[in-house]
Amino acid sequence: MIAQRFSFRPAAWLRLIALMAAGIARTASACDQDPSATCYSCWPPQSLTLPSGVSVAADLPPGALLTQWVTSQLVEFVCRPQNNTVGIGMYLSGDASVRTGIEVSYNGASIPVLATGVPGVGIAIAMQFESADGSRTAWQGTQRGGPMNYDAWSPMLAGQSGSKTVGAQTAIALVKTGPLMSSAWVRGNQIMLLQPYVDAVVPPTVDISTTSIMFTPMTCTTPDQSVDVGTFSASDFPAVGSLSPPQAGKGMLNVQFLNCPGGSDDPGTSTGLIHSVTYTISPQYGEAVNNVAALQPGAGSATGIGVQLLNAAGKVVPLNTPQTLSGYSSLFGGTYQVPLTARFYRTGPVTPGNASTVMTMTVLYQ
Template identity: 25%
Template sequence: MLTLMAPITRAVAGTITFPTNGMPNLVFPASTAVSRDVPVGTVLSSQANNAGISASSVTCNVQKDVTVNGTPLPGDPLTFQTNVPGIGVRFYITNGWNGSWIQVPVSQTLSSPSGASAHYTRADLVVTGPVSTGSITTLPSMMVKFSGSCITTVTATQSLTPGTAITSNTCSVTTPALAFNLPKGLSNKLVTTGSTTGDTTVPLGLNCAAGVKVAVTITDATNPQNLTTTLSLAPGSSASGVGLQILNGSTPVAFGPDSAVAGNTNQWSAGTAAGGTMQIPLTARYVRTSGTLVPGSVAGRATFTMSYQ
């Protein structure tokens, strides 16, 4: 006897739903002013929304997949680019059904839920590098998907509203080159190692937006790897047993790499700009080093790099 039977189908009875109004766009402030070199990762704005969620007749495990439609920052798959250089976005969502924040993209297998609960989404506007001025017109979006053997797959998209105007606060240097014409150094002032003479002060001039935190790195141009407080003598100098120092106020400056990155080695703070003209007094002088003191010509070359934080 041959018996034919129709295939058994399993009804998908469970549902997971978002509120009927979906996920309203998250909106960053209309304008944000930020200093050009603030540390990478600085959060400029954080916006959250309670998307909410409701579950009915869910008897199976549920797969929660949260992805981002956007271009990841090179080397950082959790931060996404905007069209404004130095500005990116990070997304977050409720961990599991009702936990704390977890960063997106993420995939989770969750046990069956029941009832309704809060379910939050969040987007942070963050610094990813030196900030440029511009209007944010290109933004990533986040998609949330729930799927499982006992439910109908459901998706929702969390979008961001474009148009935030970014202003990069900087300073312009009004004295791009400083020349310290030191007086003749007398040997009787440079008897012991570390003794100094010939202090000569020249101001470094800037014009800044108010509130910019100004930091400076001075680099030994003759020996860029020099991290001491003694500037190398430039080629053509005939003296020996003597070097040069540059002081910020009364403190000898240690030299560092040529970089505007916040926290650069031997970077130092010159203060916060009040807005408009700002002067940073720098002093150069002779300093006695080891070895025999041989009279002759002394010259040194250094560069300064400004960081606006």
């Protein structure tokens, strides 16, 4: 007698990736102006508001935007130089001082992506400066150098006297830098500080920080399954290519895609929506013949047979070949089933024994 169990173990592979963002409002108000101070600012610490949570579609390439760009107001300092060099600079803080090697584009500028402390998620920081002569610089990324080893800085104009205003505007976006395999917080923290320069760095400073954001990979639930193919005699396989005869209640399984998320794209990003779902079924022990899974080897195992999968129309399911999940709705998500039948298939001379195998389903979300 030929034994019977076909073990089918779907295992989802996540693809990453999703987001939105909001801006901040100016909060400057009347402030104390020390007449003896070289520079002063009416701006309190600034916080760039990110969405509290983002569902991230899988399989985005590194460099894909996970949020829209969030732009601050222009933070200004008023300085009173006396024939001095005047400018403004920015220092990065914490994890944001570490480069990831990825760059993105903002307003025509190439912006380096910096670390956030969460694997797979980086932050791009773009700067625009207001110089002491009232002109605005082009947007620029961060680089270490300039006076006092700033990470970004305005033109340093010499020979300035009287009341001079310098300022800086910030734009940030979160960016994919690698795999995001599970939910993760990017916690709000200070990412930079701004400080004026009058022949040297002078007080005061204004801190720029972000709010916290939760990233959640968008996937369907694909539970493991086992199926009993049935018990058969060698005589049930009269020739190579023979399939095991149907047995009531045997060999039937529904591959399940449960609780698939739906939604809409976040404008300006590559995320927020699973556009399609494909799955690939691969035999753990290879193929005995084309599209027939080999049995688990070992003492007491049957020989001369393998396991073949058929779809609801009775067609052979190709192994190691991506299949599209039919009927999937990006907008509504939902639960889906793919009905399959597992049958034994004769590949050569049959000897009785245990007949089991394992297949793995890899799911790709785009």
